[in-house]
Amino acid sequence: MGNLKDKVIITAALCGAGTTKAQNPNVPITPEEIAADVVACAKAGAAIVHLHVRDENGVNSMEPSRFIEVVTLARKACEEVGVDVIFNCTTSGGKWPEEKRLGHLPELLPEMCSCSPGTMNWSNSYVFLNTPQFIEKLGTLTQELKIKPEIEIFDAGMMGNLNYYIKKGFIAEPPHVQFVLGVTGGMPGNIESLSYLLPKLPEGATWSITGIGKSHMPMMLAGLSAGCNGLRVGLEDNIYMEKGVLATNVSLVERAVELCKVVGREIATPAEAREILGLVKQK
Ligand code: ZN
Numbered sequence: 001m002g003n004l005k006d007k008v009i010i011t012a013a014l015c016g017a018g019t020t021k022a023q024n025p026n027v028p029i030t031p032e033e034i035a036a037d038v039v040a041c042a043k044a045g046a047a048i049v050h051l052h053v054r055d056e057n058g059v060n061s062m063e064p065s066r067f068i069e070v071v072t073l074a075r076k077a078c079e080e081v082g083v084d085v086i087f088n089c090t091t092s093g094g095k096w097p098e099e100k101r102l103g104h105l106p107e108l109l110p111e112m113c114s115c116s117p118g119t120m121n122w123s124n125s126y127v128f129l130n131t132p133q134f135i136e137k138l139g140t141l142t143q144e145l146k147i148k149p150e151i152e153i154f155d156a157g158m159m160g161n162l163n164y165y166i167k168k169g170f171i172a173e174p175p176h177v178q179f180v181l182g183v184t185g186g187m188p189g190n191i192e193s194l195s196y197l198l199p200k201l202p203e204g205a206t207w208s209i210t211g212i213g214k215s216h217m218p219m220m221l222a223g224l225s226a227g228c229n230g231l232r233v234g235l236e237d238n239i240y241m242e243k244g245v246l247a248t249n250v251s252l253v254e255r256a257v258e259l260c261k262v263v264g265r266e267i268a269t270p271a272e273a274r275e276i277l278g279l280v281k282q283k
Contacts, residue, residue, distance in 0.1 A: 004276050007268035008260045009230035011048040011088065011178070011208060012041035012253050016236025017060035024239040026248040029058045035074040037249045041234075042078065042085035044253040047273035048112065049074075050088045050150075050232070062096040064103030071108050084270040086279065088112035088150055091138055094119075094129030101134070102141060109282045111274070113142065114178075115149035117165055118158035121185040128154070128185075135161075139170030146280040150208075151177045154186035156193075159200045166202055174204030176277050178232060179223075182215035189215025194222050206230070206277060210237045220256065224263050229276060231256045 014037050019027045028037040031053075038049045053070045055061040071087060078085055087110040091101050105113055115138050122128040142149045149171065151162050165171040179197060182189025187197075189211035201207060208230025211219025216238035220231050233252040241247040241255070257267055268276060 002266050004268070004272055005229075006265060007272055007276065008224075008228070008256075008265045009048060009208060009268045009273045009276060010046045010253060010256050010260075011050050011210075011230060011232040011234075012037075012046040012249050013050040013210070013232055013234035013236035014038070014041070014249050015052055015054070016234075017052050017090075017092065019235050019239060021058070024235060024246045026246060027235045027239070028249070029054050031070045031073045034070050035077040038074040038085060039077050039081060039083055040250045041253045042083045042270075044250050045257040045267050046085065046253045047268050047270045048086040048088050048230075050090065050114070050234070050236070052090045052092075052236070060093065062093040062100045062103075064100065064107060067104035068107055071104075071110065086111045086270050086273060088114065090114045092116060092128065092130075094127055098131075098134050098137065102138060105141060105145060105147060109145060110147060111279045111281060112148045112150050112176075112277075113138075114152050115139065115142065115171070116152045116154065116158065117161035117171075118155060120155050120183075123184045135165060136170050139165055143172055146282060148176060148277055148279050151175050152180050153177055153197065154180050154183055156187055156196060159197055163200070163202060173202060174206065174278075175202060177201060177205055177207040178230075179207065179209040179219075180212065180232075180237070181209070181219055182212035189213075189219045191222055194219070194226060198226060208232055212237050220259060224259065224265065230268075231260070
């Protein structure tokens, strides 16, 4: 089985809140398309799928009923073909009331959910809103429901906040951190950002990394060089394989698997990822 610390947990972030079919027709939007990509990415080597959902017009939705529809369908699709994967549901969506952003968690009990410990101006277009009250509520709820929060760090101040919320007991130790670098308004996707962030990780933390757009590949390489526990790929973060060549979620997962092989790192199975991250399988 090898040393668990050496394994790489691949997360597939399938569609995000904003990627459109016009940008890349391969982005899954409908519940059926998302469920199909969950299965395909799990088969290709992703241990975790990070999910957002859309309404019937393809617009970002935090409606709990939509999450329940999508995740239930995806779980059934996985079961039918005997594929295991960890579900990580987003909680982002500043335009939505806080209770909607949390509404799917007690219903679905996913093993993981996102948690961003701070607010920023997203690509200078809207406020990526995470109020202190929301973070406290989310932190408390995830501990009650035994859902492991994936701490998404977009900006330097969020790293200090993570340590603050751990000290205050809202986030349990050891945390799992996802560095999402290269969003305009947050930290750029470069080595300098990662070098700033890594020494500030709490003791025992596990960490994964993704770079947005053109910083996608550089941040994967930087993560592997710095000994990451995970890589995140997917059409939420990057729509190209290379300049002018559109990606699919599966092609991005397959490339991450190949990169890990090149640097001599094994891929973590979902079962191994559960052990590494200390997840509680509930459903
Ligand atoms: Zn997301």
